[in-house]
Amino acid sequence: MIDTRACIHCGLCLPACPTYALTGSEVDSPRGRIYLMRHLLEEGLAPDPALSAPLDRCLGCRACETACPSAVPYGRLLEHVRSELLPPQGKRGWKFLLDHVLTHPRRLQLAILPLAWLRRGAPFLEAHLPRGLRRLAELTPSAPALPPLPARIPAQGPRKGAIALLTGCAMEALFGEVNRATVRVLTRSGYDVLVPPAQACCGALHAHDGDTKQARALMLRNIDAFALDDLLAIAVTSAGCGAAMKDYPHLLPPDHPDQARVAAFAAKVKDVSEVLAMIDLAPMTREVPGTATYHDACHLAHGQKVRREPRDVLKRVPGLTWIDLPESDVCCGGAGSYALLQPDLSKELLERKLSMIARTGAQTIVMGNPSCLMQIGSGLSRLPGSPEPLHTVQVIDRAMGP
Ligand code: SF4
Ligand code: SF4
Incomplete structure (x- = not known):
């Protein structure tokens, strides 16, 4: 069981918390939420909507973990409390979507066809949804x-080894070109x-x-599904999937008989940017002229500590x-699902x-997560002359030429 008492109430995480910055309320801060979780766990308080609402408003971005001097594993704590105490009551529709659509790339592709059509062909109808x-x-x-x-x-030219690819649900269904650029x-x-x-959804949203x-x-x-023999890495193009997969060992008790197998798997998981930084890349022979800036996806910067x-x-x-x-x-x-479940804060x-x-005036905005590509991409699509949103690996692909 995860101990909430590692939190020493110093408040150093508060300035890092996006929801605290918006509402200014202690209950929407990491410290307030940890206090609430402690009471739920230790005093057996019955969770009701008033108690669960501040936890529902949490982005799960884990910026508080980066700021915390006491190494409070906030993300795991939140998952534990949600799992033990906050069953997704009143979210049956969401649960159905999660189990049967969002985590199946082909079904997701089919499900979004009418939405894409509405956006392109009948925006007047979209307003009535x-x-x-x-x-x-x-x-x-x-x-x-x-x-x-x-x-x-197969590799082009002399073969150096093999790398597996976790294609992801949202990434493959909505930004399949990112996985093709990776290949x-x-x-x-x-x-x-x-x-x-035979690969499946990584399980992050669950x-x-x-x-x-x-x-x-x-x-x-x-x-x-993934045979590890002879594999340099399992490359993941979605920061949310990579963070969840690196954390797989924590889904089992420490003394579980599968623990060694799970840890060996998790050790092979790398964000695609880590893979690009560790291998000898083919030459980037084509200029990509212009200006660009980089957005750190939370599950890459805070969840995986991958920034450099x-x-x-x-x-x-x-x-x-x-x-x-x-x-x-x-x-x-x-x-993840926050943009749908908490639309105002989002x-x-x-x-x-x-x-x-x-403010940067950049022509390209680069990032490493489908949820950020959707969110930032949707915002930019409303603004004429706005920067082009791209995944890191798409920029490298362009630089390698046609
Ligand atoms: S995960 Fe993000 S939103 Fe939630 S408490 Fe931590 S910093 Fe705030
Ligand atoms: S979570 Fe960490 S930074 Fe925040 S109040 Fe607790 S100990 Fe301090």
Whole structure:
């Protein structure tokens, strides 16, 4: 059981918390939420909507973990409380979507077709949708569905090894081109890319929602699907998936018989930017002229502590001038399902992020997570002449040429 008493109430996390910055209320701060969780866990308080609302408003961005001098594992604590005490009552529709649509890339592609059509062909009808669906339509990019990747894509030129790819649900369904760019970059750099067809959703949304049982089942399916022998890494293009997969060992008790197998799997998981930084990349022969800035996805910067690798790799792109983004590691309000479940706070955070991006004057905004690409992309699509949102690996792919 996770101990809430590691929190020493110093309050150093408060300035880092995006919801505290918006509401100024202690209950919307990490310290207030930990206090609330302690009472729920230790005093057996019956959770009711008044008690669970501040926890529902938490983004799960883990910026408080980065700021905390006492190493409070806030993200795990939140998942534990949600799992033990806060069953997703009143969220049956959400649970159905999560289990049967959002975590199945092909079904998700089919489900969003009408939304993409509404955006492009009948925006007047979009205005009459219920609020949640309207927000979903706003967030849904209109990229075409792509055929599945083959199970093995051979290296170009002399083979250096093999890297597996976790394609992810939202990334594959909504930004499939990011995974194709990853394949091109890795195969050009001399690696076979393995895409096991039996791979499943990483389980991140279930874990964040408190459904540890389903998260654990998905974890075991993935461990069975990826054969680790001879594999340099399991590359993940979605920061949320990577953070969840690196944390797989915590889904099981420490003395569980599968623990060694799970830990070996988690040790192979790398964000794609970590993979790009650790391998000898094919030459970037094409200039990508212009200016760019970088947004830190929460589950990359705070969840995985990966900040340097994407910047190091991106700074090698010829012709591109980098401008620092103010508040680059403050959540954009996407946060997985947050944009749908907490639309008002989510939009406030988005507006703040858009104003910071505008301040840089950059022509490209780079990031490493589908939820950020949806959220920031939807905001930018309303603004004429706004920067192009791209994933880190797409910029590297462009620099490697056609
Ligand atoms: S996870 Fe993010 S929103 Fe939640 S308490 Fe921590 S800093 Fe605040
Ligand atoms: S979570 Fe960490 S930073 Fe925040 S009040 Fe507790 S000890 Fe201090």
